[in-house]
Amino acid sequence: MTEQFEFTTTEEQTSAVDTSVFGEGTRAEAKQIIARYPESRSALLPMLHLVQSVQGHVSPAGIKFCAEELALSVAEVSAVATFYTMYKRKPCGQHLVSVCTNTMCAVLGGDAIYKALGEHLDVGHEGTAGEPGTEGSITLEHAECLAACDLGPVLQVNYEYYDNQTPEQALELVKALQRGEKPAPTRGPALSDFRGAERQLAGFFDDLDETVTGPSQATETNRGAALAQERGWTAPSMPDDAELPPLPEKK
């Protein structure tokens, strides 16, 4: 039975939540994240990604851990964790498959891809096929525009792009993931897993050289810039003397 996210609404419930899953190493990394920001509370978003890199979702323990480290209330952390869709309230599979079903991708075949994957995995939005976290387990979600409309229909696995997909290609990809394989994304680094991606989103790149390898551009995306270059079009330059506001004192 998988753990479900539940609000801890009373002090008694909150004090009963055990945060020992976050060991000394994770607490030290939390302090590194906090040190990046002038105000500690600004570290909450990457802290929640750090929590997901440990547990595969944001659990009540993760909420309490963030509250303790950032001197926030459990209610404040819960409000943020339940607002953004990238924070998962149920344990995620080894891989998170996000299919863009926004307008451009939908008309190009995104809806058909989502339907084919849902039928194959026998799950709906945010459903997981397999035991969460184990090899080959897949969480499926439909996503809003993934900012790659020129390459649609697109899907992402752990936020890495697979461009110009068909239902057949997407099915082959998901079946390979279920077999424990990691087909290369169209662009970007080699595929890791959901928890590995969450660690990067928290700002930890354990193997930076590996992370920055792989094609990072698509011809379609650069078409506008190439046309501008051919035609000699340029944007107005930034003034050299633009003043930046002073940083507030660290609280």
Ligand code: FES
């Ligand atoms: S509509 Fe799918 S990437 Fe924009």
